[in-house]
Amino acid sequence: MKVSPKKEEFLQESLKLIHEKGFKATTMRDIAERLNFDVSNSYNYIKSKQEILESFLFRTSNEFHKTIDNVLDSNYSAEDKLKSLISSHIRIASEKPYEVALLVNEWRNLKEPKLNEFVTLRDTYEKKVSKLLEDGINNKIFKQMDIRIATSVVLASLRWFYDEYTVKKNEKNLNPIEFERQIVGFILSGILL
Amino acid sequence: MKVSPKKEEFLQESLKLIHEKGFKATTMRDIAERLNFDVSNSYNYIKSKQEILESFLFRTSNEFHKTIDNVLDSNYSAEDKLKSLISSHIRIASEKPYEVALLVNEWRNLKEPKLNEFVTLRDTYEKKVSKLLEDGINNKIFKQMDIRIATSVVLASLRWFYDEYTVKKNEKNLNPIEFERQIVGFILSGILL
DNA sequence: GTCTATATTCAGATAGAC
DNA sequence: GTCTATCTGAATATAGAC
Structure with missing residues (x-):
C-alpha cells in the first residue's frame, strides 16, 4: 500500500x-x-490517534514473527537458530529503532479488541522462543534451565537494544555487527572469562 | 515517618x-x-497525583543505591560482588514487585525538576554497575567486553524480574533463591552447556 | 473523613469556509 | 490541504457543608 x-x-x-x-x-x-x-x-x-499506534505496532510485530518463523523453519542447530534470532533482532532494532521502541514501550495503550490481539501475538512470539530454547535443552546444547526464565532472560537481553539507535548514544560508533558479536557472546557464554 | x-x-x-x-x-x-x-x-x-509517583520512585531508587553501595564497599572479588548485586536485586524485586515495576516503567512521567533528579540518580546507578564490571574485566575475571553493552545487558537481565511477582505467574512456585541461582548461571556463564 | 459542587484546563475529534 | 471555530468529554484539583 x-x-x-x-x-x-x-x-x-x-x-x-x-x-x-x-x-x-x-x-x-x-x-x-x-x-x-x-x-x-x-x-x-x-482517523484517530489510536490508528497511529495500531499501524506501527502490528506492522513491526508482524516483521518479528516472519523473522522467527524463518529461523524456526531452517535446518540450523538450536545454537545456530539462536544466533540467527539474535542477529535478526539486532538488525531490525538498528534499522527501525523507533518502531521497536514503540513495540516495547507503548503496546499497552492499545484499546480492546486490538490490545487482546496484540497480547496474543506477543505470547505466541514468546512461545516460539521457548520452543527454540526447549529444543536446545533437550538436545543437550543448552544447559538445563527453567524454560520461562530462559525465555525471559534471553528476550530481556535483546529488548533494550533499540535504545542504542534512538538517542545520541553510540558515540564510539560500534556497528551492529560488533554489537551482535558481543550480545551473542553474552547470551551463549555469559561474562565470566 | x-x-x-x-x-x-x-x-x-x-x-x-x-x-x-x-x-x-x-x-x-x-x-x-x-x-x-x-x-x-x-x-x-x-497533595497531587505526582506526589504518589515521586514518593515511591525516590524511596525505591534509594533502596537500590544503598544496596549497591554496600556491595561496592565490600572486600568481595568482582565475581562475588556481581553475585551479591544479583542477589540483592532479586530480593528487592520479589519483596516489592510493584514498587520496582513503577521504577522501571513510570519514571518518565515525573515532571521537572524531579525528572532530572531521578535521571541523574539512575545514571549514577548505572555508572556504579559499570565500575564493578570494569574492575572485573581489568582483573581478568570477566571477559573483555564493551562496558556499556555489558552494563546494559546485565541490568536488562535483571530488570524484567519484578513481573514474576506481580501477576499470577509463578505457578510452579519457583522460589527467589532458585530464581537467583538460574539468573546467576545465565549472567555468569550463559546458556550453552 | 466523607460528600456535593464547581473551577479550570486540556484532549480528541468534527464541521465547514477558503 | 489549510485554517477557524466548536463540540464533547474528561481529568486534576479545590471549596465548603456535614
Missing part, C-alpha cells in the same frame, strides 16, 4: 514524538505543532 | 492500579473508585 510522502512524514514525526514523551503524553496538538500546522490537519492523515 | 493505615492502603492501591493501567491512564477517580469513595477524598492523603 502506497503512502503519500506527507503522510509518511506525519507518521514518522509522530513516532519520534511518541518515543520522546510517551503515547499518552503526546497530544495531537504536539504532533501538529512539530509539523507547523493546525491540529485539525492531522486528521487528513489518520 | 509514620503513615496512617488509611494512607498506606491508599498508596498501595494506587500502586497496583498504576501498574495495571499505567500512570497516565490511571485517574484519581479510578483509585477512589477502587477504594469506594469519591475522588475528592483522595486529596486527604496526597
Whole structure:
C-alpha cells in the first residue's frame, strides 16, 4: 500500500514524538505543532490517534514473527537458530529503532479488541522462543534451565537494544555487527572469562 | 515517618492500579473508585497525583543505591560482588514487585525538576554497575567486553524480574533463591552447556 | 473523613469556509 | 490541504457543608 510522502512524514514525526514523551503524553496538538500546522490537519492523515499506534505496532510485530518463523523453519542447530534470532533482532532494532521502541514501550495503550490481539501475538512470539530454547535443552546444547526464565532472560537481553539507535548514544560508533558479536557472546557464554 | 493505615492502603492501591493501567491512564477517580469513595477524598492523603509517583520512585531508587553501595564497599572479588548485586536485586524485586515495576516503567512521567533528579540518580546507578564490571574485566575475571553493552545487558537481565511477582505467574512456585541461582548461571556463564 | 459542587484546563475529534 | 471555530468529554484539583 502506497503512502503519500506527507503522510509518511506525519507518521514518522509522530513516532519520534511518541518515543520522546510517551503515547499518552503526546497530544495531537504536539504532533501538529512539530509539523507547523493546525491540529485539525492531522486528521487528513489518520482517523484517530489510536490508528497511529495500531499501524506501527502490528506492522513491526508482524516483521518479528516472519523473522522467527524463518529461523524456526531452517535446518540450523538450536545454537545456530539462536544466533540467527539474535542477529535478526539486532538488525531490525538498528534499522527501525523507533518502531521497536514503540513495540516495547507503548503496546499497552492499545484499546480492546486490538490490545487482546496484540497480547496474543506477543505470547505466541514468546512461545516460539521457548520452543527454540526447549529444543536446545533437550538436545543437550543448552544447559538445563527453567524454560520461562530462559525465555525471559534471553528476550530481556535483546529488548533494550533499540535504545542504542534512538538517542545520541553510540558515540564510539560500534556497528551492529560488533554489537551482535558481543550480545551473542553474552547470551551463549555469559561474562565470566 | 509514620503513615496512617488509611494512607498506606491508599498508596498501595494506587500502586497496583498504576501498574495495571499505567500512570497516565490511571485517574484519581479510578483509585477512589477502587477504594469506594469519591475522588475528592483522595486529596486527604496526597497533595497531587505526582506526589504518589515521586514518593515511591525516590524511596525505591534509594533502596537500590544503598544496596549497591554496600556491595561496592565490600572486600568481595568482582565475581562475588556481581553475585551479591544479583542477589540483592532479586530480593528487592520479589519483596516489592510493584514498587520496582513503577521504577522501571513510570519514571518518565515525573515532571521537572524531579525528572532530572531521578535521571541523574539512575545514571549514577548505572555508572556504579559499570565500575564493578570494569574492575572485573581489568582483573581478568570477566571477559573483555564493551562496558556499556555489558552494563546494559546485565541490568536488562535483571530488570524484567519484578513481573514474576506481580501477576499470577509463578505457578510452579519457583522460589527467589532458585530464581537467583538460574539468573546467576545465565549472567555468569550463559546458556550453552 | 466523607460528600456535593464547581473551577479550570486540556484532549480528541468534527464541521465547514477558503 | 489549510485554517477557524466548536463540540464533547474528561481529568486534576479545590471549596465548603456535614
